[in-house]
């Protein structure tokens with residue numbers, strides 16, 4: 001038997017815009033931030049018992065919140081942090097920020113993830129999305145993951161048991177820990193690589209307004225940003241959301257943009273690229289509505 005009050009006892013009063021990098025999102029019925037893995041498992045079991053979908057949230061750098069209904073939104077923020085090193089293998093909790101992971105690993109002369117320097121993600125979110133850039137992805141380094149499945153049980157999966165691809169994985173649950181095998185590097189090599197990537201990002205990507213990074217996946221052999229630009233849509237503004245003038249695959253919140261402003265831009269872009277280029281753009285961001 002489930003206890004309907006149990007879930008409510010974990011609820012925190014806050015609005016979702018605080019937890020999405022594009023700063024859009026309203027109040028929600030079930031927003032929880034468990035402080036232990038056992039509480040996380042209880043929440044997931046209760047959600048299942050009440051037939052509610054769960055949504056893990058890490059850095060919120062790829063999620064656009066609409067009407068989330070009765071989904072149970074689970075923040076990783078208050079879970080215990082783990083960062084253990086044995087030789088070249090790091091065991092990390094999912095809630096460590098990418099920037100902090102890179103800096104911590106550097107203290108042990110271990111590197112590798114510098115290619116995703118500058119992305120406001122957490123390890124769990126980056127693994128779930130198989131974050132990547134400049135021809136590399138995080139699964140080049142992941143050895144295993146541990147997650148709480150939708151029944152509330154902790155499961156460990158080795159890399160060979162996981163399906164992953166371009167910005168996608170098959171993980172159905174809440175990732176809590178992972179093992180990553182890193183490269184032995186000097187601190188200078190890591191710092192140089194990190195600075196190089198961050199300056200390339202600052203040059204190419206807009207960092208002056210909130211965004212979710214690339215809105216669409218790159219179709220085979222093409223760049224979504226270039227296709228959008230060729231359709232003449234760079235700079236298009238709907239309400240307070242705008243296609244970046246700097247990189248057409250980024251949608252910016254220029255101040256109080258709404259969910260509808262962003263989704264209208266997405267609709268216009270998809271239609272134009274289909275009509276003018278005969279290409280169906282696929283979303284990279286996750287829309288929760």
Ligand SMILES: Cc1cc2nc3c(=O)[nH]c(=O)nc-3n(C[C@H](O)[C@H](O)[C@H](O)COP(=O)(O)OP(=O)(O)OC[C@H]3O[C@@H](n4cnc5c(N)ncnc54)[C@H](O)[C@@H]3O)c2cc1C
Pocket residue numbers: 021055056057058059060061062063076094116118119120121122123124125126127128129130131132133167171173174175176205211212213214286
């Ligand atoms: C400025 C900017 C630049 C970016 N550049 C890149 C880039 O170069 N390459 C790239 O790949 N992405 C990029 N992104 C997008 C984003 O950072 C990545 O998709 C990242 O992997 C998302 O991590 P997150 O922790 O923010 O996840 P969230 O946005 O919180 O979540 C993303 C998805 O992962 C799920 N998730 C989150 N945490 C967990 C967990 N613990 N267990 C299971 N599922 C979980 C969520 O439910 C959601 O479906 C960029 C974003 C921004 C804002």
